[in-house]
Each structure stands twice: as structure tokens, then as C-alpha cells.
Amino acid sequence: MKPVAFDYYRPENLADAVQVLQSSPQAKILAGGQSLIPMMNFRLMRPETLLDITGLTELDYVERTDRGLRIGALTRHQNLHMSKLVHEHFPVLAEAAGEIGHWAIRNRGTLGGSLTHADPASELPAAMVALHADIEIASSDGTRTVPAEEFFLGFLTTDLGPNELVTGIEVPVSDTSQFGFSEFARRPGDFALAGAFVELHGTDRGAVTWFGVSGGPERRETRFPQNRQEREAVFIDLTQTFDPLDEPEYKRRLAVTVAEDAYQNAAGRLD
Numbered sequence: 001m002k003p004v005a006f007d008y009y010r011p012e013n014l015a016d017a018v019q020v021l022q023s024s025p026q027a028k029i030l031a032g033g034q035s036l037i038p039m040m041n042f043r044l045m046r047p048e049t050l051l052d053i054t055g056l057t058e059l060d061y062v063e064r065t066d067r068g069l070r071i072g073a074l075t076r077h078q079n080l081h082m083s084k085l086v087h088e089h090f091p092v093l094a095e096a097a098g099e100i101g102h103w104a105i106r107n108r109g110t111l112g113g114s115l116t117h118a119d120p121a122s123e124l125p126a127a128m129v130a131l132h133a134d135i136e137i138a139s140s141d142g143t144r145t146v147p148a149e150e151f152f153l154g155f156l157t158t159d160l161g162p163n164e165l166v167t168g169i170e171v172p173v174s175d176t177s178q179f180g181f182s183e184f185a186r187r188p189g190d191f192a193l194a195g196a197f198v199e200l201h202g203t204d205r206g207a208v209t210w211f212g213v214s215g216g217p218e219r220r221e222t223r224f225p226q227n228r229q230e231r232e233a234v235f236i237d238l239t240q241t242f243d244p245l246d247e248p249e250y251k252r253r254l255a256v257t258v259a260e261d262a263y264q265n266a267a268g269r270l271d
């Protein structure tokens with residue numbers, strides 16, 4: 001299938017992009033195209049205007065700040081996976097980015113596209129919630145920042161307005177937390193059937209953030225008993241607090257398994 005006809009703009013800088021969004025708020029932003037183009041080809045989306053932001057090199061960066069790391073919206077999944085800074089400060093983010101699709105997808109797909117598309121089975125939205133990231137947004141009204149936990153509103157739905165675009169994220173570095181990650185997919189390259197990030201303060205307090213189990217990232221603060229059976233009982237209770245989109249019993253069992261794996265991964269990083 002081919003998409004319906006559309007107008008095409010390729011701005012040279014962020015100010016131009018914001019200008020186009022102001023005059024055409026119905027315009028669809030094209031970043032990596034790995035979700036948008038298939039939907040247009042299937043005619044599930046019929047945007048009249050495409051705003052191709054791939055020339056905005058100012059949105060392609062990973063940099064250290066006083067608070068943590070800032071990562072531009074046009075950072076490709078593969079660059080997130082390979083970045084030395086990301087490996088050093090947020091190894092779970094590098095690991096999770098490496099699990100997205102195949103090489104070809106990771107070489108094109110971008111952080112901003114993944115966050116805005118908000119597929120419930122995507123790694124990066126859940127990573128941002130787990131890591132307490134802030135999402136940076138620009139429009140003709142200026143800029144604003146939203147905590148990731150407030151940005152994701154449900155299945156393919158975010159807090160982003162029609163004339164806004166995601167410019168990047170900032171992730172705070174924590175001296176007191178360790179993170180772990182795990183996911184389960186049928187085959188390498190498939191979307192995960194379930195995945196989890198675990199945050200540990202010490203060995204017994206923290207949070208689990210699941211993805212692939214319901215309409216969006218699910219973060220739950222909890223205590224982690226030292227005994228594995230008791231810990232799994234805690235995970236079972238937590239899975240009752242979200243509504244799986246399909247196969248609820250299977251999803252809940254997977255959610256417990258990936259949470260335990262992610263816990264072991266985080267515990268292995270404690271001193």
C-alpha cells in the first residue's frame with residue numbers, strides 16, 4: 001500500500017519546525033519513520049502535512065549535565081545503545097535500547113519518536129518512567145518540561161499537544177539507587193510480551209516499572225523481601241493493580257518472572 005498524498009516540509013532548525021507546527025497544528029512529525037510510515041502505508045493515518053525533523057541535528061546529542069544526562073529527541077536507538085555516557089550512568093537504558101527491534105529499526109528509530117508513539121510494549125517509555133526522566137517539549141508558546149510519569153496517559157496516548165514537539169529528555173543521576181532490566185520476547189527483534197525495570201535503594205526498597213503488560217508503563221513502589229518466594233508473592237499482588245490488555249493470567253505470570261529477573265539484575269549491581 002502507498003500513503004495518501006501529503007504536503008512535505010523539512011525545516012532546517014527547531015525554530016522553523018515550531019513555526020510550521022504553529023501554522024499547521026495537524027501536521028505529523030516524521031522522525032525515524034519506523035512507526036509512522038507503516039501506519040501511513042496501511043492508511044491507518046492520513047496526515048495532510050508531514051514535518052520531517054531529521055535535519056534538526058541540534059536534537060541529536062547525549063550530554064552530561066550537573067543533574068544527570070540530557071539526551072536529544074533525535075538520538076537513534078542504536079546510538080543510545082552504544083553511547084559511553086549512557087553505559088556509564090544508566091546501563092539499563094543502554095541494555096533496553098539494544099532490545100528494540102532489529103539493527104535496521106534501531107538505526108532509524110529515535111528516542112522522541114518512541115516516547116511520542118507510546119506503544120505499551122516499548123522499552124523507552126518505561127525506561128523514562130523508571131529512571132525519573134523529565135521530557136522536554138517545545139512549541140510556539142515556548143518550552144515546558146513534564147515528568148515522564150505524567151507524560152504517558154495510556155495506550156498510544158501522551159500529554160503532547162498538537163502544536164508541540166518533544167526536543168529531548170533529562171535523566172537525573174542517583175547515587176543511592178541501582179537499576180535492573182529484563183524483558184521477554186518470543187524471538188529476538190520482536191516487541192516484548194512483558195518487561196520490567198527494578199529500582200533498588202539498598203536491598204529492600206524501591207520500585208518496579210513494567211511495560212507490555214497493560215496500556216502503558218506501570219510503576220509501583222514496593223518493599224522487596226529477601227526471600228524469593230515472598231518477593232514473588234509481592235510481585236503477584238502488584239500485578240493485580242493493573243489491567244492487562246490481553247491474556248491476563250499469562251501476562252501476570254510473565255510480569256512476575258521479568259520483575260524477579262530485573263530485581264536480580266539490580267541486586268547484582270549493589271556494592
Ligand SMILES: Cc1cc2nc3c(=O)[nH]c(=O)nc-3n(C[C@H](O)[C@H](O)[C@H](O)COP(=O)(O)OP(=O)(O)OC[C@H]3O[C@@H](n4cnc5c(N)ncnc54)[C@H](O)[C@@H]3O)c2cc1C
Nearest residue numbers: 029031032033034035036101109110112113114122165166
Ligand atoms: C519491525 C519493527 C519492530 C519494532 N520493534 C520495537 C521494539 O521491540 N521496541 C520498541 O520500543 N519499538 C519497536 N519498534 C518501533 C520503533 O522503536 C520506532 O522507532 C519508534 O516507535 C518510533 O520512533 P521513530 O523515530 O521511528 O518515530 P516515527 O515513526 O517517525 O514517529 C512516530 C510518532 O511519533 C511522532 N514523533 C516523532 N518524533 C517526534 C518528536 N520529536 N516530537 C513529537 N512527535 C514526534 C510522529 O509524528 C508519530 O506520531 C519496531 C518497529 C518495527 C517496524
